[in-house]
Amino acid sequence: MGQLDGKTIIVTGAAQGIGAAYARGLAEEGANVVVNDVGDTxxxxxxxxxxxxxxxxxxxxxxxKGQIAEMVSQTVDKYGRIDGVINNAALFGKLLRQRFEDIDINEFDNVMRINVRGVWQVSRAVVKVMRGQGYGKIINIASGTVFKGTPMQLHYVTSKGAIIALSRAMAREVGEDNICINVIAPGLTESEAVINEGQFSKKHFDANIAGRCIKRAEQPEDLVGTAIFLLSQDSDFITGQVLCVDGGSVTH
Ligand SMILES: NC(=O)c1ccc[n+]([C@@H]2O[C@H](COP(=O)([O-])OP(=O)(O)OC[C@H]3O[C@@H](n4cnc5c(N)ncnc54)[C@H](O)[C@@H]3O)[C@@H](O)[C@H]2O)c1
Known part of the structure; x- marks a missing residue:
């Protein structure tokens, strides 16, 4: 018996990378998984x-807004409910690492639009279904960069800080409806985007590993168990929290 048997869970930005690892892991635990992305799934x-x-x-x-509404109605038509969402979609791998004074204003706006507004937009659409059920779980994906104040990606780090604030405030509004909203903050993870886009040097990777309690590279699969826990009934009394899943890189 799986920990998520029969539960319906949407994973955004799941065509590749960490999102795909969540989707695989949730399916193995018995969930009906909705694999969302702008790319081919x-x-x-x-x-x-x-x-x-x-x-x-x-x-x-x-x-x-229209495409989200369509995703929600297709999911409910197919599976009858929405038990959980992982708001994983974001602009990340392709973002250039550069000083904050050099970041293009349009790129800054785009990062905020997708990484922050997108999380709010998907959450507001699914929460209506979850309220009707009197149950639901939302996981928003932040980043360890918030706690480290990582330089050279100011828009990204700022957007992920906003995810923590947004999740805490949202959790207060939906607790009465038995809806839990928590945050996973991954460390630097060897997803396809991180490896293929080449934004991080070997020196950067080595420094990251050296700063962890557990001294090895983080893989997408390292994040899956925490997601399953936060989507399962075992975490029904946990909300508004941030779990740093990074081998002990930051302590929070
Ligand atoms: N890899 C890391 O080191 C790391 C560290 C901390 C946090 N994270 C976070 O984990 C998540 C996944 O990261 P990843 O490394 O797998 O990156 P990724 O770039 O491979 O994944 C992001 C996915 O989101 C999709 N996407 C982008 N814009 C979208 C939109 N508007 N609508 C729907 N889908 C959209 C992309 O097509 C892509 O498949 C992101 O939220 C990222 O910020 C990653």
């Missing part, structure tokens, strides 16, 4: 279903 959906898991792919932009 078919390969992952096929992989999950071939292994006996339950998944559908829905292409939708997390900042487009």
């Amino acid at each position: 078919s390969a992952l959906v096929e992989e999950i279903t071939k292994k006996g898991g339950v998944a559908i792919g829905i292409i939708a932009d997390v900042t487009d």
Whole structure:
């Protein structure tokens, strides 16, 4: 028996990287997984279903009100409810590491739009369904960079700080409805985006590993167990919290 048997969970930005690892892990625990992304989700959906898991792919932009509404209604039509959401979609891997005075204003706005407004937009759409059920779990993805004050990606770090503030305030508004909202703050993780986009040097990786209690590189799979816990009934009395999953890089 899986920890998420029969639960329906949307993972945004799940076509690749850490989002894909969440989707695989949730399916293995018995969830009906909605794999969302702006990019093609078919390969992952096929992989999950071939292994006996339950998944559908829905292409939708997390900042487009109409596309979100369509994703929510397709999910409810197909599975009857929405038990959980992981707001994982973000602009990250492709962002240049540069001084804050050099960041393009449009790029700053884009990061805020997708990383912050997108989380609010998806949350406000699913919370209506969750309120009707009297139950739901939302996980928002921040970053250890907030606690480190990591330089050279000011828009990104700022957006992830906002995720913590937003999640705490949202959690206060939905507790009465049995809806839990928590945050996972990953450390630097070897997702495809991080490896392929080449924004981080070996020196940067080595320094990150050296600063951890557990001295090895973080993999997308390292984050999955915490997500399953926060989506399962085992965490029904935990809300408004931030869990740093980074091998003890920051303590919070
Ligand atoms: N990899 C790391 O080191 C690390 C560390 C801390 C936090 N995180 C966070 O974890 C999450 C996943 O990171 P990743 O490394 O797998 O990056 P990634 O770039 O591979 O994943 C982001 C996904 O979001 C999708 N996406 C972007 N804009 C979207 C939109 N408007 N609507 C829907 N989908 C959209 C992308 O297509 C992509 O598949 C992000 O929130 C990231 O900020 C990553």
